Amino acid sequence: MVKGASISGFPEWLPSEKAVEQRVCDTLRTIFELNGFIGIETRAVETGASLLKKGETSKEIYLLSRLQEVGRESDTPIEDRLGLHFDLTVPLSRYVVENAGSLTFPFKRWQIQKVWRGERPQEGRFREFVQADIDVIGQNELPDHYEVELPLVMVSALEKLREFGLPAATVHANNRKLSEGFYRGIGLEDIEGVLHQIDKIDKIGPEEVSRLLKEECGASDSQAEACLKLAGIQSSDSKELVETAEALADEYGIDKTCEARELMNQGLRTLSMIVEKAALIRPESIIADLKIARGLDYYTGSVYETFLEGAQSLGSVCSGGRYDKLASKGSRTYPGVGLSIGMSRLVSYMLHSSSARPARVSPASVLVAVWNEEDRSRSDRIADDLRKRSIACDVAPSAAKLGKQIKYADKLGIPYVWFPGENGESDEVKNIITGEQETADADSWLPEEKYASNKIIFG
Amino acid sequence: MVKGASISGFPEWLPSEKAVEQRVCDTLRTIFELNGFIGIETRAVETGASLLKKGETSKEIYLLSRLQEVGRESDTPIEDRLGLHFDLTVPLSRYVVENAGSLTFPFKRWQIQKVWRGERPQEGRFREFVQADIDVIGQNELPDHYEVELPLVMVSALEKLREFGLPAATVHANNRKLSEGFYRGIGLEDIEGVLHQIDKIDKIGPEEVSRLLKEECGASDSQAEACLKLAGIQSSDSKELVETAEALADEYGIDKTCEARELMNQGLRTLSMIVEKAALIRPESIIADLKIARGLDYYTGSVYETFLEGAQSLGSVCSGGRYDKLASKGSRTYPGVGLSIGMSRLVSYMLHSSSARPARVSPASVLVAVWNEEDRSRSDRIADDLRKRSIACDVAPSAAKLGKQIKYADKLGIPYVWFPGENGESDEVKNIITGEQETADADSWLPEEKYASNKIIFG
Numbered sequence: 032m033v034k035g036a037s038i039s040g041f042p043e044w045l046p047s048e049k050a051v052e053q054r055v056c057d058t059l060r061t062i063f064e065l066n067g068f069i070g071i072e073t074r075a076v077e078t079g080a081s082l083l084k085k086g087e088t089s090k091e092i093y094l095l096s097r098l099q100e101v102g103r104e105s106d107t108p109i110e111d112r113l114g115l116h117f118d119l120t121v122p123l124s125r126y127v128v129e130n131a132g133s134l135t136f137p138f139k140r141w142q143i144q145k146v147w148r149g150e151r152p153q154e155g156r157f158r159e160f161v162q163a164d165i166d167v168i169g170q171n172e173l174p175d176h177y178e179v180e181l182p183l184v185m186v187s188a189l190e191k192l193r194e195f196g197l198p199a200a201t202v203h204a205n206n207r208k209l210s211e212g213f214y215r216g217i218g219l220e221d222i223e224g225v226l227h228q229i230d231k232i233d234k235i236g237p238e239e240v241s242r243l244l245k246e247e248c249g250a251s252d253s254q255a256e257a258c259l260k261l262a263g264i265q266s267s268d269s270k271e272l273v274e275t276a277e278a279l280a281d282e283y284g285i286d287k288t289c290e291a292r293e294l295m296n297q298g299l300r301t302l303s304m305i306v307e308k309a310a311l312i313r314p315e316s317i318i319a320d321l322k323i324a325r326g327l328d329y330y331t332g333s334v335y336e337t338f339l340e341g342a343q344s345l346g347s348v349c350s351g352g353r354y355d356k357l358a359s360k361g362s363r364t365y366p367g368v369g370l371s372i373g374m375s376r377l378v379s380y381m382l383h384s385s386s387a388r389p390a391r392v393s394p395a396s397v398l399v400a401v402w403n404e405e406d407r408s409r410s411d412r413i414a415d416d417l418r419k420r421s422i423a424c425d426v427a428p429s430a431a432k433l434g435k436q437i438k439y440a441d442k443l444g445i446p447y448v449w450f451p452g453e454n455g456e457s458d459e460v461k462n463i464i465t466g467e468q469e470t471a472d473a474d475s476w477l478p479e480e481k482y483a484s485n486k487i488i489f490g
Numbered sequence: 491m492v493k494g495a496s497i498s499g500f501p502e503w504l505p506s507e508k509a510v511e512q513r514v515c516d517t518l519r520t521i522f523e524l525n526g527f528i529g530i531e532t533r534a535v536e537t538g539a540s541l542l543k544k545g546e547t548s549k550e551i552y553l554l555s556r557l558q559e560v561g562r563e564s565d566t567p568i569e570d571r572l573g574l575h576f577d578l579t580v581p582l583s584r585y586v587v588e589n590a591g592s593l594t595f596p597f598k599r600w601q602i603q604k605v606w607r608g609e610r611p612q613e614g615r616f617r618e619f620v621q622a623d624i625d626v627i628g629q630n631e632l633p634d635h636y637e638v639e640l641p642l643v644m645v646s647a648l649e650k651l652r653e654f655g656l657p658a659a660t661v662h663a664n665n666r667k668l669s670e671g672f673y674r675g676i677g678l679e680d681i682e683g684v685l686h687q688i689d690k691i692d693k694i695g696p697e698e699v700s701r702l703l704k705e706e707c708g709a710s711d712s713q714a715e716a717c718l719k720l721a722g723i724q725s726s727d728s729k730e731l732v733e734t735a736e737a738l739a740d741e742y743g744i745d746k747t748c749e750a751r752e753l754m755n756q757g758l759r760t761l762s763m764i765v766e767k768a769a770l771i772r773p774e775s776i777i778a779d780l781k782i783a784r785g786l787d788y789y790t791g792s793v794y795e796t797f798l799e800g801a802q803s804l805g806s807v808c809s810g811g812r813y814d815k816l817a818s819k820g821s822r823t824y825p826g827v828g829l830s831i832g833m834s835r836l837v838s839y840m841l842h843s844s845s846a847r848p849a850r851v852s853p854a855s856v857l858v859a860v861w862n863e864e865d866r867s868r869s870d871r872i873a874d875d876l877r878k879r880s881i882a883c884d885v886a887p888s889a890a891k892l893g894k895q896i897k898y899a900d901k902l903g904i905p906y907v908w909f910p911g912e913n914g915e916s917d918e919v920k921n922i923i924t925g926e927q928e929t930a931d932a933d934s935w936l937p938e939e940k941y942a943s944n945k946i947i948f949g
Contacts, residue, residue, distance in 0.1 A: 037588055038572065041533040045592050046599070049530050064853035065877045067884030069902075071508050074500040074618055075534075075604060093554040095574070096563065097608040101553065104563050113497065115554070129496055133504050135851070135901040137887045140505070145534060149556040159533055174888055176866060311867060312874070392594070394523035407635060408770060415771065418524045425526030428596045429633055442594040443528075 040150065040158030042375065050389040052161075052378045054487050055192060056143055059163045059372065062188040063141035068165050071140050073122035075147075080110035081125055082117065092117055093149040115147040119164045120329075120369060124358035127168050127365050136170040137177070143374065157375055164351075166369030168358075173366040178333045178353055179305040179317070185337065185349050185370050186309075186316040196385025196489030197377070198340040200348065202309075203265075203320035205334050206302045207352070209276070210261070210324070212295025216285030217257050223328060224248040229262050230324035233343075237262075257283045262322035269307035272319045273299055301333060331355040335370055342384065348377050387489040391444025394485055396478050397424035397460070398440040399449040404430045409451050413458065416473035417449075422483075424449075437463055446482040449473075499609065499617030501834065509848040511620075511837045513946045514651060515602055518622045518831065521647040522600035527624050530599050532581035534606075539569035540584055541576065551576055552608040574606040578623045579788075579828060583817035586627050586824055595629040596636070602833065616834055623810075625828030627817075632825040637792045637812055638764040638776070644796065644808050644829050645768075645775040655844025655948030656836070657799040659807065661768075662724075662779035664793050665761045666811070668735070669720070669783070671754025675744030676716050682787060683707040688721050689783035692802075696721075716742045721781035728766035731778045732758060760792060790814040794829055801843065807836050846948040850903025853944055855937050856883035856919070857899040858908040863889045868910050872917065875932035876908075881942075883908075896922055905941040908932075 044052055060070070082092050093115045096104045104112075116122050119142050127138060143163045150158055165184060167177045182202045189200040210229075211222050219225055228243045237259050244250040244258055260279055266272040276299055285292050302319050309317035325334040332353035339348060351370030358365040381387040397417060399410040410426050417424045425445065427436040440448050441463060449471070450459045460476060461468040477483070503511055519529070541551050552574045555563045563571075575581050578601050586597060602622045609617055624643060626636045641661045648659040669688075670681050678684055687702045696718050703709040703717055719738055725731040735758055744751050761778050768776035784793040791812035798807060810829030817824040840846040856876060858869040869885050876883045884904065886895040899907050899922060908930070909918045919935060920927040936942070 037584075038533065038535065038537070041535060043533055043585065044531065045589060046528045046530055052531075053529055065880065065882045067852055067854035067857075067882060069505045069852055070512055071505055072503065072511075074497065074502055075606070076497065076500060076618070078497070090557055092557050094557060094560065095552040095554060095608070097610075098549055098551050098553060098568075098573075099608075099610075101568065102564050104555070105561050109557070109560060114557075125496075126502065130504060135898065139884070147534070149554070149558075151556075151558075159535070169887075176863075180870075180885075308867065312870065393526055393528055395526035398526075404635075408767065411639075411771065421524065423524045423526060425598070426639075428628075439594065 039152040040156055042157060042159070042379070044378075047388050047392050048378075048382055050392070050485070051195065051382060051387045051487055052374070054195065054389075055374060055378055055381070056161075056163070058191050058195075059143065059188050059374070060141065062184065062191055063165055066139075066184045066187075068139045068141040068184075071123075071126065071142055072144060073116070073119070073126050073142070075115055075145070076113040077116050077122060077125065078110065079108075079112045079114055081121060082114045083109070084121070091148045091150050093147050115149075117148050118146055119144060119162050119371065120166065120354075120357070120367075123164075123166055123168070123369075124365065124367075128358050128360045131170065131360070131363070131365075137167050137173060138169075139165070139167045141165050160373065160375035163372040163374045164369060166367050168365050168367040171364055171366075173355075173368065175301055175304065175332075176308075177368045178301060179308045181351070181368050181370055182305070182317055182335050183309060183312060185372065186313055188372070189337070189349065192377070192381075195487045196381050196387045198342055200337050200339050201315065202317040202335050202337045202349070203323050204302060204305055204317055205319065205321050205323035206298035206332055207330055207334060208294050208332055209298030209302060210321070212291045212293070212298060213261050213276075213280060213285070214258065215291035216280060216289065216295060217254050217283050219248065219250060219254055219258075221248045225250070225258060226324040227326065229258060229322055230326055232259075232262055232322050253283075264321040265318060267306060267310065267315055267318040269303040269310070269319075272306060273303050276321070298332070305333065325350065325352055329354045329357050333368065337370075339380070342380060345376070345380055348373055348380075381489070385489040387487055389444075390486045390488055391446065393425060393443035393445050395423045395425040395443070395445050396482055396485075397422060397447040397449050398436070398443075398445045399424060399426045400433065400436050400451065401427045401430040402451065402453065406430075406451070413449060413451060413473045417476075420474075422478065447478060498611040499615055501616060501618070501838070503837075506847050506851050507837075507841055509851070509944070510654065510841060510846045510946055511833070513654065513848075514833060514837055514840070515620075515622070517650050517654075518602065518647050518833070519600065521643065521650055522624055525598075525643045525646075527598045527600040527643075530582075530585065530601055531603060532575070532578070532585050532601070534574055534604070535572040536575050536581060536584065537569065538567075538571045538573055540580060541573045542568070543580070550607045550609050552606050574608075576607050577605055578603060578621055578830065579625065579813075579816070579826075582623075582625055582627070582828075583824065583826075587817050587819045590629065590819070590822070590824075596626050596632060597628075598624070598626045600624050619832065619834035622831040622833045623828060625826050627824050627826040630823055630825075632814075632827065634760055634763065634791075635767075636827045637760060638767045640810070640827050640829055641764070641776055641794050642768060642771060644831065645772055647831070648796070648808065651836075651840075654946045655840050655846045657801055659796050659798050660774065661776040661794050661796045661808070662782050663761060663764055663776055664778065664780050664782035665757035666789055666791055666793060667753050668757030668761060668780070671750045671752070671757060672720050672735075672739060672744070673717065675739060675748065675750035675754060676713050676742050678707065678709060678713055678717075680707045684709070684717060685783040686785065688717060688781055689785055691718075691721055691781050712742075723780040724777060726765060726769065726774055726777040728762035728769070728778075731765060732762050735780070757791070764792065784809065784811055788813045788816050792827065796829075798839070801839060804835070804839055807832055807839075840948070844948040846946055848903075849945045849947055850905065852884060852902035852904050854882045854884040854902070854904050855941055855944075856881060856906040856908050857895065857902075857904045858883060858885045859892065859895050859910065860886045860889040861910065861912065865889075865910070872908060872910060872932045876935075879933075881937065906937060
């Protein structure tokens, strides 16, 4: 990253770093489209009314004002002001409701865009970053098979990024209904409060969470213990998952016929379906992990977080869930399932922990030398001939000494320097990495496969 | 465009429109990289101090404030506040100065990003749009051959977009030194004022401009006449250009040895070089047009505007110029040449005037049918097999009646529906556009070339 971003929280990449981000972005898009997701882009702004409706981060937004309005910003109520979006889910919901008549449901879409969080500047926190999202939105109904398909698409996308140095990723899934049913079954009422505390287990540890459950959510010792035991369940086997969860519910005396138990079982059925189907297609890619809570209040069913092997401290790099009540219009509802990759954080990790980098800074694989400025048009024509055959190339900035021209290519990582033939002699091309030089014709020469495309390497 | 964007000036595309924009973006990037330009991305914000330094639009900016600061926005001086960038040139200059030590000069970069103009809402004006820029930045010096190379790269990019329905484009070039030398030579002093009026010729006509030159810039009848005659010169022949301009200077008595004439000649030499070289490589792609002025005050040499055949009223779709004084640090200067395509406007034109559209809304070329939910995993496996061979596909949302599944494919423009074989029979695949149906194996079947990729069509 550009050393000490000149505005804290607004990272900028150097060209070679940007090349990695670009490749990550292209790879994700390719996988999303391979799976039939349709690309959209929403405007960067939403109304204050729309931004302030939902979500834990809703208070960390940037509001806009035109320069001409400075000093009179407060004349406009916040709901009517424009603010930068803080995620891509709220804009998607608004877009779907506005354009429902032109869309085909279920609507599967991908979206890769910048989002902004109007946080106080803090070390290591991004205030501008890129998210890569997939969601599927139904009209009035949405089959639950999407709750396993979408995380599996993300798994295959993250798997593909291992080619650029990303460690293996595992999706940890839970279900809000399962948690809520269990909590209600043991007599707790402040469900959001309990989820909020459970969400902190990895950060502050179970003992501290137990204390908070008792102090903040009115849990008894036994209730707190039960919550932590539930949160401790982790399984990649659907049968084991169901048995363990059922046994725990029985242990704490949750009546098999009560409403709470039925809610819990609904969640458990979906979660075990996810684990079972995922195991069939990509073993060990999705595990049930009952401490996953997700702070955002709009999730109503499955919730997901994704962790990288050996990078637990990075936190979740791909999160999401099912939300049945985010969008509606009249009697129509638009339930959805979606996951979001924190692309900037992922790229940052790949750059710093895996040393991901492009083979060269310049996209060009050839630099055409210029003997003297009067002959530049000859070099230009050679470059043009190469480009016609899709060989990216550059022409030397000036007819400087040859050593200087080669140094320019070298600094940009351009592997070949092309020498236009003088006095009727043939052109020659030199691979400045291997030192090999050969005669060449701009109408037929091809770079060695290894040097043709600009590969991302790592390690 | 989404009918009546829900926030005026912030356009959003429907999925099929976004597909066109995406293809335009990909095409531009490909051409830029083919020519050795390096991609970068800058943060969306700059400081008020940086945004308010230069440029005609500098006053049309959006400032940001954190929600927590509402009511106290004015505690922070505007220079220290953050604002959204209104172009990609000011951010580039800042980026280059900040990272000069890590870059290789001349630094050729492409950048495609959103920009924002904090304008009062008006019919048909975008307040958020995408620009596609190429610039080359030198350190202390920058050879003038870039002043013909960069517009030629844009010409080849726009030429490529004709495949998607864009009309032919012609770059109109002028040179600030030529104009300034001529104006000074005939005794005018308010150079910026004169350029500002000349810039209006296409909008308000020469007579009105003549009146303004006299009223606002202190020009005499003869001086106003001379300015309009100069602005009337248009030529695609370098020799004719030089002769006509020289003859006009002589006609108005500009001394061949004075400083003003030397300045004029400098500009004329560069402009004739551009016309001459362009004629060699792409005849008629760049013409000299001496009424091109460009409002922005940072241009110091060549200026360019680009017009589409039959779409003069659209105005310039690709503009730029040479700027020698935009960035400096200590004794180092960073002269540049750059052009910017107004991508949103271009795409808008392609959508509405050329009816550019993708062959299908979904990126998938195959929809795998599902006979019943219990068999979904079989359809999933078929889809997975196809994807392994890079065939984009989707699986039916539900095991609805076959007609409904086919209708879903049809609405998304997916050409093939795949029927998993029942009772040990072979799978079959149907092209729902032609009606042809054949047995198929997910490990080897290929779509017809015509239906394999999602082409952009028009007309």
